[in-house]
Amino acid sequence: MSLLELKNVSKIYGDxxxxxxxxxxxxxxxxxxxxxxxxxxxxxMMNIIGCMDKPTMGEVLLDGVDISKESSKKxxxxxxxxxxxxxxxxxxxxxxxxxxxxxVSQYYHSMPxxxxxxxALERVGLRERARHxxxxxxxxxxxxxxVARALINHPELILADEPTGNLDEANENIVLDLFAQLHKExxxxxxxxxxxxxxxxxxxxxxxxxGKVAREVxxxxxxxxxxx
Amino acid sequence: xxxxxxxxxxxxxLSLVITLGSISFxxxxxxxxxSFGACHWAGRSCMGIGAVLGILxxxxxxxxxxxxxxxxxxxxxxxxxxxxxxxxxxxCRMSSMRCRAVMQPALIILFAASALAAAAGAVxxxxx
Amino acid sequence: xKTFALSVQNLIRKPGRTVALSLLTAFLSLxxxxxxxxxxxxxSGLQSLESRLGADIILVPSEAQSKVSFKDxxxxxxxxxxxxxxxxxxxxxxxxxxEKAAPQTFLASLKAxxxxxxIQVIGIDPQLDFTVQPWISRSLKNGLGDMEIAVGCKVEAGxxxxxxxxxxxxxxxxxxxxxxxxxxxxVYCNMDTMRKLLEAAEEKGINHKIKSxxxxxxxxxxxxxxDGADIGQVNSALTGKLRKVTAVRTRSMITGxxxxxxxxxxxxxxxxxxxxxxxxxxxxxxxxxxxRERAGEFAVLRLLGASRQGLGRMVLTESAxxxxxxxxxxxxxxxxxxxxxxxxxxxxxxxPYLLPGAGTIxxxxxxxxxxxSAVSAAAGFLAARRLSRVDxxxxxxxxx
Numbered sequence: 001m002s003l004l005e006l007k008n009v010s011k012i013y014g015d016x017x018x019x020x021x022x023x024x025x026x027x028x029x030x031x032x033x034x035x036x037x038x039x040x041x042x043x044x045m046m047n048i049i050g051c052m053d054k055p056t057m058g059e060v061l062l063d064g065v066d067i068s069k070e071s072s073k074k075x076x077x078x079x080x081x082x083x084x085x086x087x088x089x090x091x092x093x094x095x096x097x098x099x100x101x102x103x104v105s106q107y108y109h110s111m112p113x114x115x116x117x118x119x120a121l122e123r124v125g126l127r128e129r130a131r132h133x134x135x136x137x138x139x140x141x142x143x144x145x146x147v148a149r150a151l152i153n154h155p156e157l158i159l160a161d162e163p164t165g166n167l168d169e170a171n172e173n174i175v176l177d178l179f180a181q182l183h184k185e186x187x188x189x190x191x192x193x194x195x196x197x198x199x200x201x202x203x204x205x206x207x208x209x210x211g212k213v214a215r216e217v218x219x220x221x222x223x224x225x226x227x228x
Numbered sequence: 229x230x231x232x233x234x235x236x237x238x239x240x241x242l243s244l245v246i247t248l249g250s251i252s253f254x255x256x257x258x259x260x261x262x263s264f265g266a267c268h269w270a271g272r273s274c275m276g277i278g279a280v281l282g283i284l285x286x287x288x289x290x291x292x293x294x295x296x297x298x299x300x301x302x303x304x305x306x307x308x309x310x311x312x313x314x315x316x317x318x319x320c321r322m323s324s325m326r327c328r329a330v331m332q333p334a335l336i337i338l339f340a341a342s343a344l345a346a347a348a349g350a351v352x353x354x355x356x
Numbered sequence: 357x358k359t360f361a362l363s364v365q366n367l368i369r370k371p372g373r374t375v376a377l378s379l380l381t382a383f384l385s386l387x388x389x390x391x392x393x394x395x396x397x398x399x400s401g402l403q404s405l406e407s408r409l410g411a412d413i414i415l416v417p418s419e420a421q422s423k424v425s426f427k428d429x430x431x432x433x434x435x436x437x438x439x440x441x442x443x444x445x446x447x448x449x450x451x452x453x454x455e456k457a458a459p460q461t462f463l464a465s466l467k468a469x470x471x472x473x474x475i476q477v478i479g480i481d482p483q484l485d486f487t488v489q490p491w492i493s494r495s496l497k498n499g500l501g502d503m504e505i506a507v508g509c510k511v512e513a514g515x516x517x518x519x520x521x522x523x524x525x526x527x528x529x530x531x532x533x534x535x536x537x538x539x540x541x542x543v544y545c546n547m548d549t550m551r552k553l554l555e556a557a558e559e560k561g562i563n564h565k566i567k568s569x570x571x572x573x574x575x576x577x578x579x580x581x582x583d584g585a586d587i588g589q590v591n592s593a594l595t596g597k598l599r600k601v602t603a604v605r606t607r608s609m610i611t612g613x614x615x616x617x618x619x620x621x622x623x624x625x626x627x628x629x630x631x632x633x634x635x636x637x638x639x640x641x642x643x644x645x646x647x648r649e650r651a652g653e654f655a656v657l658r659l660l661g662a663s664r665q666g667l668g669r670m671v672l673t674e675s676a677x678x679x680x681x682x683x684x685x686x687x688x689x690x691x692x693x694x695x696x697x698x699x700x701x702x703x704x705x706x707x708p709y710l711l712p713g714a715g716t717i718x719x720x721x722x723x724x725x726x727x728x729s730a731v732s733a734a735a736g737f738l739a740a741r742r743l744s745r746v747d748x749x750x751x752x753x754x755x756x
Contacts, residue, residue, distance in 0.1 A: 052659070052748055073663065080661025091656045095369035096362075104362065108661030133369070149660075321519075322475070322541055323510040323699050333696030 002061075003028040003156060003188050004049065009058035009068075011044050011211075018044040019055065020211035028156075031179070031189040031222075033199035036208035042192045043161070045208065049190065050083055050159050051075040063156060080109055084150030088162035090142040092134040098145045099130040102152050109153040120148040124178060140171025147178050151187070158182060160191045164198055176201050233289060235349030239302065240285035242342045246278030246309070246335065254334050256327035257320055267327035270317035274335050277309040281342055288349060299349035306346060309339035359666060363673040373646065374678060380639050381682030381728040382689065387631040389724040390690035391624045393717065394701070398617050401536035401708030406610055408535050410487045411458075411578035412587050414604045415444060415594060420575075437464045442572035444598060445484070451593045453585030458485040459574040461550045463557060465521045465543075475511065476542040477521060479550025487578050488544060496530035500546045506530035508540040510699070519543070522556035536702070536710025579603075617707055636731060643675065643739035651746050658748035668740040675736025676729045683728030687721045 004026040011019040019041045026032050036042050047053035048060055051067055052075075060068045067078060079085075092101050102117040121127050124144040134142055143163060150158055160179075164172040176198065179189055191202060199205045205217040249255075256267035281302055288298040313319060313332040320327050367374045420438040439461075448457040461479035480488050482499050492506050493499070500506060505526045507513050517528045526545065534540055545553070554573070581590050587605065594603045654667055662670075694701065695711070702709035711717070 050659075076658070076661060076663060079659065085659050091652065091659075093653050093656055095366050100365070104657070105660045107362075108657070108666075319512075321512045323512060324541055324703060328512070329697065329699035329703065337692060337696060 001028045002026070003030075003063060004190075005059075005061040006045075006049075007059040007061070009048065009055045009060060011041075011048065011053070012056045017211050019048070021058070022208075022211070022213055023058075024206060024213060024216075026188060026190060029183070029186045029188055030204065031183045031202045032191070033202035033205040034190065034192045034208060035194070035196075035199050035205055036214075040208040041211040042208055044211075046159060046161050046190075046192050049157075050085060051079040081153075082156045084153065084155035084158040086143070086146050086150050086158065086160035086163045088165040090134070090139070090146050090166075092142055092145060092149075094134050097131050097133055098126060098137065098141075101134070101145060102149045105149045105152050117148075117152060120152045121145070123151075124148045125174070138171075140167050140174065143167060143171065143175060144178070147175060151182060155187070157188045157190065160189070162193055162195075163191060164193070164195060172198070232295075232349075232352050235299070235345045235352055236285050236289040238345040239299075239342055239349065240282060240289065242338055242345060243278050243282035243285055246338050246342070247275050247282060249338070250275035250278060250331070250335070254331050256331050257325050265320060265327075266317055267313075267319040267325070267331070270313045270319060270327070271331060273312050273317060274309055274331075274339075277305055277312065277339075280305050281309070284346075288353075295353040296350050299346045299353060302346035303343055303350075306339045306343035309342070310336050359670050360673055363670050363677060366670075366674055367677060374681075377639070377642060377675070377678040377732070378682035378685060380635055380642070381679045381732050382686035383682075384632060384635045384731065385683040385686030385724045385728040386690045387628050387686075388727065389687045389721060390694055391628040392720055392724075393690070393694050393712070394705075395621050395624050396712045396716070396720075397536070397698075397709045398620060398705070398707055400712060401710040402610070402614055402617055404535045404710050405537045405613065405708040408487065408491060408537060408539055409606050409610070410490075410580070411606055412581040413579040413591055413594065414606060415448060415577040415579065415598065415601050416440075416575070416604060418600045418602050420602070437462050438575055439573040440575070440601060442574045444574065444601060445577050447598055448577050448579060448594060451590060451597055453582050453590040453593070454579055455582040455585075456484070456486050456578075456580035458487060458578045459547075460485075460488075460576045460578065461547065461554070461573065462575040463550065463553055475521075476538075477505075477550070477553060478542050478544050479547050479553075480544060481547050485578075486580060488539075491532060491535070492530060492544060495532055500529065500544065500549070502546075503527060503549050503552070504529045504545065505549070506532055506544040508532050508542050508544075509534040510540040511543060521553055522560060524553060524556045526553075534710060535708075537708045613707060620705065620707065636735070639732065639735040640738065643735045644742070647739040647743045651743065654743045654746055655748035658746075664744040668737070668744055671736045671740035671743065672733050675739075676733040678736075679729030679732030680725060682732070683725035686728065687724050691721070 002025045006022055006024050009019055009022045010017060022041075022045070034042055034045065044053070048055050048068075049062070051062075051070075054075075055068050058068065059066050062078065063082060065078070067075060070078065092098075093104060096104060099114065099117050099121060102120055103112040103114060106112045106117060118127060118130055121130050124147055126141055126144055126148070129137060129141060129145075134145075137145065143166070147163075150160075158179075163179075164175055167175065179191070179201065183189055189202070191198060193199055200219060200221075203219055203222045205219065207214045207217070250271045254271070256271040257265060284298055284302045284305065288295050288302075291298060308316075313327070313335050319325070319332060323329065417438050417440040442459060445457050445459045448454055459481055463477040463479070465475040465477055478488070480492075480500075482489055496506055503524065503526050505519065505521075505528055507519075507528055507530070509532055513519055513528045513531070515528055515531060518525045519528060520526070521543070526543075526549070532540075532544075579590070579594070581587050587607070591603050591605055595601070654662075657667060657670075658664075698709070698711055712720075
């Protein structure tokens with residue numbers, strides 16, 4: 001069953017076509033990587049899928065709802081309820097501790113629950129760092145907190161933008177393992193990346209060039225690699 | 229560690245202002261005929277209490293143990309300082325006089341501030 | 357973790373910024389509260405002086421002459437002693453247009469008990485007096501008896517206490533309400549007591565201006581002019597009739613004081629306005645700088661599902677809290693400077709100075725804190741508007 005479907009989506013800034021008549025679909029529970037050089041339209045696509053921007057033309061169906069026509073307030077609601085976001089620069093609220101950063105996400109979604117937030121931290125292996133401020137955490141730890149924050153409200157879609165871009169190899173592996181676990185649990189993952197190794201961890205890779213889908217690659221070794 | 233020294237430094241500074249102030253810019257009335265009124269002795273008394281507070285502050289800064297006790301012992305001294313001008317030792321009858329207009333309010337405020345600093349010191353001081 | 361809790365966390369975990377913002381609003385409220393209390397005190401001081409004075413013309417011996425010494429007597433309680441014959445009162449009453457004439461006798465005490473200054477003793481005639489008597493009767497129903505005194509609020513003496521004036525024991529039977537003028541430092545008695553005190557002074561050989569044996573001496577006569585009569589004409593008539601006596605119009609004295617008061621008020625108001633303009637400009641700049649610094653944080657919160665209004669509320673809460681903190685601190689600091697040192701301020705200003713009542717002060721303090729938080733919240737609101745316009749996606753990622 002399709003969770004996300006883009007139908008002839010274009011985004012035009014003046015003379016520049018950031019996305020040019022793109023169509024694609026992502027099934028429920030699928031792990032998709034989006035690759036492409038700088039300026040290929042990855043970020044624009046992420047903004048549109050993440051309800052941060054609207055396309056100039058075309059339809060974007062998320063869980064059957066056309067988000068290209070929704071108001072900005074409604075988009076905020078959809079993003080809050082259905083999407084978990086992870087960024088390259090982590091973007092934690094710098095005056096809140098690790099657990100409070102997760103609870104903020106709970107607050108805007110429904111109700112803060114410290115026990116559940118601590119469990120989420122436990123899951124990413126940072127239970128003992130719960131009361132630390134972002135400045136007291138390493139980059140890898142911050143990104144793991146952000147993963148915990150993204151999954152705390154059980155979103156249907158996790159949208160990650162270069163999630164391992166600022167991490168060393170050890171932390172990259174930890175994050176990818178977390179993604180694999182989430183995938184196993186049925187969460188849909190869309191990961192925007194430059195890194196072929198990160199893309200290889202996904203089921204399917206969509207390559208963008210000049211705002212168009214250049215090709216799609218199915219990862220034949222998917223099941224085996226993630227197990228390894 | 230450094231944060232713990234702040235109340236001691238504040239107390240020391242306040243005690244210096246009290247001690248030196250009572251005989252200079254906060255001094256009581258000067259009698260034309262050179263005699264001393266009660267307010268003069270109230271000022272001298274406050275100077276003495278200020279000096280005691282200063283010694284306690286230095287002790288609190290230098291001692292490694294018993295710091296909390298030193299701060300706590302400064303509290304009754306501050307209370308004594310607050311009560312001295314006007315309550316324990318009378319001042320001039322006219323509230324427009326220097327001892328009432330300047331010395332008394334200033335010393336009461338300074339002793340009250342010292343009490344706050346000492347209380348803060350007692351709270352901050354962790355017995356080693 | 358509610359919006360309020362988020363705001364509080366932000367303030368606690370960014371102590372430098374919180375202190376800086378609060379200091380600004382503290383500065384604002386210090387100026388507003390302090391300045392307003394001083395101006396109000398000066399106004400009520402002048403009103404009090406006008407009502408206490410109650411007379412249109414004051415007659416004094418020519419030797420007392422200058423209005424300046426009179427002003428000193430009323431404003432700073434400077435002790436004065438000058439005398440004329442008591443018959444001046446009767447003569448004045450004969451002048452057409454004079455409704456009432458009340459004599460007063462002044463005596464500067466020696467050092468009163470422990471004090472190094474002289475206290476002004478003022479003898480009044482309860483039958484004739486219309487200036488001090490109404491004020492005294494508020495504290496003393498049965499009037500002043502023999503060797504009894506009423507003390508101004510600035511003379512620290514309790515009811516029933518004995519004050520020694522020229523070695524005569526005087527019992528304090530009333531403590532008067534404050535007037536904010538030099539009258540507060542004086543001691544009042546009836547004419548009989550005054551006569552005894554004058555004798556005592558003479559025994560000590562102190563008051564050399566008293567002619568031996570002359571019992572009926574007074575220092576001033578307070579004249580109330582009949583309604584409809586021209587004060588100027590009465591003044592001239594009095595000067596013409598009475599020798600070696602100067603007639604001083606109280607209006608001119610009060611106008612002089614009122615002019616200096618207007619000057620002080622203007623300066624204070626100007627200073628308050630200056631502080632406000634500066635502080636508001638700085639607050640706005642600071643909030644705009646902060647809004648730039650916090651764009652990322654707000655984008656994150658927006659992406660987590662915060663609405664624009666929600667973020668606006670958060671910034672408003674933060675800035676209002678800073679305003680309340682700073683406002684309370686500034687008001688408290690101003691109160692700490694103004695109330696304990698009011699006697700000193702009064703001396704330095706040399707103008708009638710009467711602190712407003714507790715209710716007015718409380719309302720003023722509350723108003724100042726509210727004003728400070730409102731100004732801070734308004735500056736925060738501008739920053740919030742700017743922040744809520746930030747596009748969360750591009751703020752976090754930048755570019756395509």
